[in-house]
Amino acid sequence: MVLNRYRENVKGYLEAIVRPLARAGVTPNTITVLGLLVSLAGAYLFYRGEQIIAALVLLFGSLVDALDGTLARLTGKTSRFGAFLDSTFDRISDGAVLFGIALGNLADWRVAFIAFMGSYLVSYERCRAELAGSGRLAVGIAERAERLLIIIITALFGHVEYGVYAVAVLAWITVLQRLYAAYQRLRE
Numbered sequence: 001m002v003l004n005r006y007r008e009n010v011k012g013y014l015e016a017i018v019r020p021l022a023r024a025g026v027t028p029n030t031i032t033v034l035g036l037l038v039s040l041a042g043a044y045l046f047y048r049g050e051q052i053i054a055a056l057v058l059l060f061g062s063l064v065d066a067l068d069g070t071l072a073r074l075t076g077k078t079s080r081f082g083a084f085l086d087s088t089f090d091r092i093s094d095g096a097v098l099f100g101i102a103l104g105n106l107a108d109w110r111v112a113f114i115a116f117m118g119s120y121l122v123s124y125e126r127c128r129a130e131l132a133g134s135g136r137l138a139v140g141i142a143e144r145a146e147r148l149l150i151i152i153i154t155a156l157f158g159h160v161e162y163g164v165y166a167v168a169v170l171a172w173i174t175v176l177q178r179l180y181a182a183y184q185r186l187r188e
């Protein structure tokens, strides 16, 4: 919830980056696929124990993840499938990063699994509640942007294990926040 307030602040910069891509005829879905590949490269670097480089690659992957939607909106090419693809690839990216961190022995696999479950539940709750008519349920202390930035920043300092612990706790707090928000909005 916190980081997404900055979307407007970075919008101009993102649009400046995508304009040449629009002129070159690059499609939003192509950028979405590229963003996933970059995130998977970051996950692999975590597996290899290179957490600082992995963090920088993930940061670039987040930039790419911001570019696909920006390109879509700027060119009037937003699509339902594109939204689906973007969200689905976010899940693959989130899971791969935590898997790479655990497999690379950079954090306890049990904590990584709790973080993984919490992260997926947060996003699933939003999707299921919005499907049930809750309206936009982008609530909670650790949306995807916050979870990702926690992993990136702690990895940049060489201590991604602290980031995994933090995500495990904050994601489950967000699970409870969204549970309550959904109850308030959906109770008959």
Ligand SMILES: CC(C)CCC[C@@H](C)CCC[C@@H](C)CCC[C@@H](C)CCOC[C@@H](COP(=O)(O)OP(=O)(O)OC[C@H]1O[C@@H](n2ccc(N)nc2=O)[C@H](O)[C@@H]1O)OCC[C@H](C)CCC[C@H](C)CCC[C@H](C)CCCC(C)C
Pocket: 003, 004, 006, 007, 010, 028, 029, 030, 032, 056, 057, 059, 060, 062, 063, 065, 066, 067, 068, 069, 070, 072, 077, 078, 079, 080, 081, 082, 083, 085, 086, 144, 145, 146, 148, 149, 152
């Ligand atoms: C190290 C270098 C090599 C590179 C580093 C460059 C940095 C300067 C990069 C800065 C990255 C910054 C923009 C994001 C940082 C926050 C990030 C960790 C959080 C996650 O970001 C997610 C991102 C995108 O979210 P979505 O995919 O949900 O949104 P969209 O794609 O826009 O919209 C989806 C929507 O679009 C339609 N659509 C999509 C795809 C498609 N194919 N078809 C479609 O139709 C459809 O409608 C979909 O529903 O969110 C970005 C916004 C972010 C939350 C803003 C936060 C800004 C933050 C404060 C800036 C922090 C900067 C950072 C600390 C800088 C440090 C740099 C230093 C370390 C080098």
Ligand SMILES: O=P([O-])([O-])O[C@@H]1[C@@H](O)[C@H](O)[C@@H](O)[C@H](O)[C@@H]1O
Pocket: 086, 087, 090, 119, 122, 123, 124, 126, 127, 138, 142, 143, 144, 145
């Ligand atoms: O913030 P969060 O709810 O955990 O996760 C979000 C998903 O719910 C949403 O579908 C997707 O488009 C966003 O990019 C983000 O991944």
Ligand SMILES: [Mg+2]
Pocket: 064, 065, 066, 067, 068, 069, 086
């Ligand atoms: Mg995106």
Ligand SMILES: [Mg+2]
Pocket: 065, 086, 087, 090
């Ligand atoms: Mg995304």
